Amino acid sequence: MSLVEVQQITKEYVKGDQKIAPLKDADLTVERGEFVSLMGASGSGKSTLLNLIAGIDRPTSGQILVDGEVITQFSRTRLARWRAENVGYIFQMHNLVPVLTAFENIELPLLLLGLSARDREKRVNIALEAVSLTDRADHYPRQLSGGQEQRVGIARAMVANPTLIVADEPTGDLDAETTEQILALLQRLNTELGMTLLMVTHDPNAALIATRRLRLEKGVFVESTPVTAGRI
Amino acid sequence: MLRYIPYVLKTLWRHRTRTLLTVSGTAVAMFVFSFVGAVQEGLDRLLNEQQQDRSLIVFQANRFCPSTSKLPEDYALRISKLPGIKDAVPIQVYMNNCRASLDVVVFNGLPAKKLRSVRPIVLQTGDWSQFEQQRDAALVGQAVARRRKLSVGQKFSIGSLTVTIAGIFASAVAAEESMIYTHLEFLQRTPGLHAVGTATQMEVLLDESADAQATSKLIDDLYRAGPVATNTRTKGAFQAKTVGDLVELVGFTRYLGLACVLMVLGLVATTTVMGVQDRIREHAVLQTIGFTGWHIFAFIIGESLVVSLIGGLLGTGTALAILQTSSLALGTEGILIAFLPSASLAVTGLTASALVGLLAGIAPAWQAARSEIVPALRFA
Ligand SMILES: Nc1ncnc2c1ncn2[C@@H]1O[C@H](COP(=O)(O)OP(=O)(O)O)[C@@H](O)[C@H]1O
Numbered sequence: 001m002s003l004v005e006v007q008q009i010t011k012e013y014v015k016g017d018q019k020i021a022p023l024k025d026a027d028l029t030v031e032r033g034e035f036v037s038l039m040g041a042s043g044s045g046k047s048t049l050l051n052l053i054a055g056i057d058r059p060t061s062g063q064i065l066v067d068g069e070v071i072t073q074f075s076r077t078r079l080a081r082w083r084a085e086n087v088g089y090i091f092q093m094h095n096l097v098p099v100l101t102a103f104e105n106i107e108l109p110l111l112l113l114g115l116s117a118r119d120r121e122k123r124v125n126i127a128l129e130a131v132s133l134t135d136r137a138d139h140y141p142r143q144l145s146g147g148q149e150q151r152v153g154i155a156r157a158m159v160a161n162p163t164l165i166v167a168d169e170p171t172g173d174l175d176a177e178t179t180e181q182i183l184a185l186l187q188r189l190n191t192e193l194g195m196t197l198l199m200v201t202h203d204p205n206a207a208l209i210a211t212r213r214l215r216l217e218k219g220v221f222v223e224s225t226p227v228t229a230g231r232i
Numbered sequence: 233m234l235r236y237i238p239y240v241l242k243t244l245w246r247h248r249t250r251t252l253l254t255v256s257g258t259a260v261a262m263f264v265f266s267f268v269g270a271v272q273e274g275l276d277r278l279l280n281e282q283q284q285d286r287s288l289i290v291f292q293a294n295r296f297c298p299s300t301s302k303l304p305e306d307y308a309l310r311i312s313k314l315p316g317i318k319d320a321v322p323i324q325v326y327m328n329n330c331r332a333s334l335d336v337v338v339f340n341g342l343p344a345k346k347l348r349s350v351r352p353i354v355l356q357t358g359d360w361s362q363f364e365q366q367r368d369a370a371l372v373g374q375a376v377a378r379r380r381k382l383s384v385g386q387k388f389s390i391g392s393l394t395v396t397i398a399g400i401f402a403s404a405v406a407a408e409e410s411m412i413y414t415h416l417e418f419l420q421r422t423p424g425l426h427a428v429g430t431a432t433q434m435e436v437l438l439d440e441s442a443d444a445q446a447t448s449k450l451i452d453d454l455y456r457a458g459p460v461a462t463n464t465r466t467k468g469a470f471q472a473k474t475v476g477d478l479v480e481l482v483g484f485t486r487y488l489g490l491a492c493v494l495m496v497l498g499l500v501a502t503t504t505v506m507g508v509q510d511r512i513r514e515h516a517v518l519q520t521i522g523f524t525g526w527h528i529f530a531f532i533i534g535e536s537l538v539v540s541l542i543g544g545l546l547g548t549g550t551a552l553a554i555l556q557t558s559s560l561a562l563g564t565e566g567i568l569i570a571f572l573p574s575a576s577l578a579v580t581g582l583t584a585s586a587l588v589g590l591l592a593g594i595a596p597a598w599q600a601a602r603s604e605i606v607p608a609l610r611f612a
């Protein structure tokens with residue numbers, strides 16, 4: 001059984017008498033431990049797919065199974081609980097809570113898991129170390145650089161050890177050097193911690209760190225052959 | 233839920249100017265609310281005082297202000313011999329102001345030896361024998377003493393009257409603590425009063441078995457033909473009649489109290505709505521992480537509750553503190569209504585703020601809890 005099974009997914013938006021269907025009867029599977037990158041033209045439906053798999057959006061038809069559970073049938077509240085336990089979401093713009101410190105931002109998902117304060121602290125510290133921000137634990141988002149903020153965002157997404165991490169253009173807002181750092185970090189999540197990742201990106205170089213590369217073209221997934229093997 | 237409290241407080245602190253303005257507005261409104269409540273409680277206390285149906289007040293017929301009622305002092309002796317009557321005490325009333333006023337000082341002159349038996353007062357300082365022996369001695373209620381900073385041994389003048397303070401008393405009847413008791417003869421001789429041999433009113437104590445209505449009629453019938461006709465009512469009815477105009481006025485303040493609560497509702501709701509609109513994206517992020525709509529709902533209700541409760545605490549607390557230290561009493565025609573702090577005012581003030589906080593938060597909290605995640609992330 002694959003970790004993620006997207007089956008016959010259609011997503012339609014109705015605008016006046018116009019109908020847009022970025023996804024039409026799309027199928028996709030992601031195996032446990034894979035790092036899948038997804039490219040495609042702007043507006044081709046990449047974010048839409050990611051949001052459906054992350055359980056923050058609902059398809060017009062079709063179903064999605066994650067780890068054997070049909071998440072598309074969950075109630076709103078059940079879906080939220082499922083996300084807390086199973087999904088880490090890395091946003092393009094980090095989206096940290098401005099009133100909370102780096103530590104508190106990373107702690108947020110753990111609050112939902114009923115862990116003791118000590119366990120939470122232990123795990124936040126491990127996550128902070130993983131993103132090399134131990135010395136910034138007490139800083140507020142406005143006191144951090146863009147790259148540091150994104151690393152806090154990554155720590156927040158991985159701290160609860162989710163089944164799946166999704167990232168929507170995680171380097172879209174960053175300069176080249178910082179992009180390198182972030183990509184290296186994501187790759188480590190996959191190779192060292194064995195996490196399953198699904199990353200949307202515009203950047204062909206970024207896509208190269210993935211173990212499997214897809215393109216979304218007119219609602220269909222196409223395996224894209226790597227331009228060069230391995231990382232550049 | 234306790235572990236989310238820091239988030240709620242930090243969120244409020246982030247917009248501290250807005251939060252503090254709302255808290256102050258709430259505090260002011262709840263201050264007025266509590267004050268209005270104290271006025272109502274004072275009046276209710278006066279009108280519902282027990283044992284007021286076991287004593288009668290005999291007043292000159294067709295007179296309303298104490299300064300115009302004048303009954304021969306010896307009425308007391310004759311009345312006390314009627315059946316069903318324990319005792320009758322002549323009382324001379326003197327005050328600096330007959331109209332409704334917050335700074336009225338009311339003197340009641342009674343036969344010195346009788347004061348102790350007809351009034352439920354307990355001396356805090358000073359002593360009874362001093363009062364009974366000295367012609368110009370006065371016992372001062374502790375509310376007046378506090379308000380006018382009076383102490384035992386001091387002389388106290390108001391208008392053409394000067395008394396020496398022999399004691400300060402507390403009373404089971406709150407309003408009484410705003411009065412001053414003197415000897416009857418002394419008060420009768422107040423320059424300009426021309427009251428020697430007369431009293432403003434008689435206070436009649438009934439036997440357990442006596443019927444108040446029948447006894448009142450008996451007294452009025454006795455003097456119908458003169459020398460001075462009387463009008464006798466239970467003390468309760470007498471006070472209710474005297475403060476009758478005030479009852480209407482105070483009833484009107486109920487709307488003021490209601491307006492205060494509505495104002496707080498509007499204020500807190502506005503702040504909460506603004507807070508929600510500022511954070512559409514943040515709430516979407518929280519939901520993405522796995523917070524449920526109910527979590528978001530609780531956070532926002534929590535915010536409006538905290539703002540409203542802090543305001544309520546400040547406003548009600550200040551009102552009670554001022555009531556405690558200022559010992560205010562509203563006087564009209566010799567009847568006093570005491571405004572006191574009380575546990576029920578505190579409970580009412582805080583309960584009202586809590587309810588308003590909940591109510592103000594419901595709509596914005598519901599809206600935030602139900603909002604869709606993806607559009608909020610995309611467009612907010
Ligand atoms: N709420 C919406 N209402 C209408 N159209 C939408 C909405 N959200 C997305 N779309 C449309 O769906 C298409 C796919 O969007 P998206 O998944 O964001 O594309 P991508 O991430 O590949 O750039 C776009 O044409 C977009 O305009």
Ligand SMILES: [Mg+2]
Pocket residue numbers: 046047048168
């Ligand atoms: Mg997109």
